[in-house]
Amino acid sequence: MTYAKRFDGRGMDELRPMSAKVGIIPRADGSAMFKIGKTVALCAVYGPRDLHPKFMQNPETGILRVNYNMMPFSGHGERVRPGGGRRSKEISMVIENALLPVLDLKEYPNSVVDVFIELPQTDAGTRCAGITAAAMALADAGLEMKDLVCAVAAGRCEDKIIVDLNYLEDSHEDGADVPVAVLPNSGKVTLLQMDGEVTREQIKEIIAKAKEACKKIYEVQKAALKEKFAR
Amino acid sequence: MTEEIMVKDKEIVVPGETIATGISFLPGKGAYRDNDKIVAQRLGIVSIDGKVIKLIPLAGKYIPKLKDRVVGMVIDVLMTGWRLEFNSPYSAVMTLKDATSEFIPRGVDLTQYYALGDYVVCQIVNVTSQKLIDVSMKGPGLRKLRGGRIIEVNSQKVPRIIGKDGSMVSMVKQATNCDVIVGQNGWIWIDGEPENEVVAVKAIKKIEEDAHLSGLTDKMAVWLEKETGVKVNPAAAPQAEEQLTEEHPHHFGGSQ
Numbered sequence: 001m002t003y004a005k006r007f008d009g010r011g012m013d014e015l016r017p018m019s020a021k022v023g024i025i026p027r028a029d030g031s032a033m034f035k036i037g038k039t040v041a042l043c044a045v046y047g048p049r050d051l052h053p054k055f056m057q058n059p060e061t062g063i064l065r066v067n068y069n070m071m072p073f074s075g076h077g078e079r080v081r082p083g084g085g086r087r088s089k090e091i092s093m094v095i096e097n098a099l100l101p102v103l104d105l106k107e108y109p110n111s112v113v114d115v116f117i118e119l120p121q122t123d124a125g126t127r128c129a130g131i132t133a134a135a136m137a138l139a140d141a142g143l144e145m146k147d148l149v150c151a152v153a154a155g156r157c158e159d160k161i162i163v164d165l166n167y168l169e170d171s172h173e174d175g176a177d178v179p180v181a182v183l184p185n186s187g188k189v190t191l192l193q194m195d196g197e198v199t200r201e202q203i204k205e206i207i208a209k210a211k212e213a214c215k216k217i218y219e220v221q222k223a224a225l226k227e228k229f230a231r
Numbered sequence: 232m233t234e235e236i237m238v239k240d241k242e243i244v245v246p247g248e249t250i251a252t253g254i255s256f257l258p259g260k261g262a263y264r265d266n267d268k269i270v271a272q273r274l275g276i277v278s279i280d281g282k283v284i285k286l287i288p289l290a291g292k293y294i295p296k297l298k299d300r301v302v303g304m305v306i307d308v309l310m311t312g313w314r315l316e317f318n319s320p321y322s323a324v325m326t327l328k329d330a331t332s333e334f335i336p337r338g339v340d341l342t343q344y345y346a347l348g349d350y351v352v353c354q355i356v357n358v359t360s361q362k363l364i365d366v367s368m369k370g371p372g373l374r375k376l377r378g379g380r381i382i383e384v385n386s387q388k389v390p391r392i393i394g395k396d397g398s399m400v401s402m403v404k405q406a407t408n409c410d411v412i413v414g415q416n417g418w419i420w421i422d423g424e425p426e427n428e429v430v431a432v433k434a435i436k437k438i439e440e441d442a443h444l445s446g447l448t449d450k451m452a453v454w455l456e457k458e459t460g461v462k463v464n465p466a467a468a469p470q471a472e473e474q475l476t477e478e479h480p481h482h483f484g485g486s487q
Binding site for chain 1: 243245246247248249261263265270272273274288289290291292294320321322360361362387443
């Protein structure tokens with residue numbers, strides 16, 4: 001059997017409908033919302049600010065601290081246990097590594113930039129939505145960045161290469177899920193993970209398609225950032 | 232590669248956006264060179280001056296700069312001075328020597344000069360690479376702030392709130408009859424009749440909100456006249472007491 005048509009009727013390379021908004025949290029230094037299909041990521045950035053506990057301070061550079069959190073009611077009927085866990089801690093770390101290459105915090109020794117990513121509603125692709133929202137929020141916070149960061153999950157469902165998996169495809173028994181974060185202007189990859197099995201040819205195709213999809217996400221990010229000030 | 236400017240002057244760009252191509256352009260503040268491209272490094276408005284391309288930031292925290300005049304709050308009393316906070320990732324130290332021209336006897340309780348929670352307008356006299364900051368109260372217009380209220384605005388909008396040669400803040404002062412001190416850090420002290428203070432706060436918040444629009448001074452003149460009934464002429468607004476430079480546009484209220 002082949003996966004001839006996607007569960008939600010999209011084309012194989014088609015992203016779910018996206019929307020983005022910048023400046024949603026007035027008290028934060030920068031904030032953004034990114035919605036892709038049923039997945040919603042909210043992000044607030046605070047800082048650079050004083051870093052405590054003091055032993056975490058780095059006199060050579062400011063640090064980035066990311067907190068990824070799925071809200072208890074966000075999943076698929078199963079209550080997500082609140083608070084950090086093994087999964088959220090790991091995802092926080094990979095998001096941090098995905099965002100750090102574009103930032104230059106050398107100007108802010110001993111300080112921290114805090115990034116909080118909250119997911120009120122999830123339908124797979126949360127780390128990618130989180131990265132996309134965080135990049136907008138960091139730009140909104142006025143930090144110096146080399147580029148924005150866009151992320152999307154591509155993958156395989158049975159014999160087809162698909163882009164932007166939803167939860168049904170993500171959890172399909174015969175498939176693979178490859179989240180990719182891309183710097184849109186240089187095409188460099190800052191996050192690449194894989195869950196499942198693919199062949200050498202397939203992974204090449206998956207990464208190429210993810211990069212292509214990121215261009216569309218970049219346009220959404222750019223429009224949202226400019227919209228905040230367009231009047 | 233052709234030499235070309237990809238965006239219009241005064242256009243908003245996002246980080247990573249190519250502003251111009253060609254090696255003859257020079258990246259100014261907020262931009263960087265990537266081979267033959269000039270690329271935006273932050274969210275800002277493009278400002279093209281001949282071959283130099285810089286960005287006017289739209290957002291961002293206040294980063295302490297030498298000689299900036301800031302409004303600070305005393306957060307700690309130290310052995311030989313005070314620690315001040317001023318809306319920045321780093322706090323500053325004001326030593327006894329820099330605090331006052333009065334004689335301070337040995338062993339005296341320092342809170343009688345500046346107590347916790349007191350606001351002062353001071354000047355940054357030293358910034359190290361590790362962002363250790365010294366401030367001083369010695370200089371014209373530097374003083375403790377008594378009464379009034381403090382509001383916070385984005386420090387990137389401060390040049391707009393002050394206006395060219397202090398025109399904007401002079402207008403607000405004239406229309407609302409309030410004393411206004413704008414710190415480079417985005418803390419603003421306003422003192423006057425309570426109802427006038429409210430109008431001044433509203434005016435400053437409006438300037439902050441519309442900071443990226445052009446022709447704001449004239450719009451504010453109309454707005455202030457409608458709010459207060461005082462006719463202000465933006466062009467005839469009194470000049471700041473001090474000589475203002477483009478690099479450090481400060482404006483301070485009258486002495487008490």
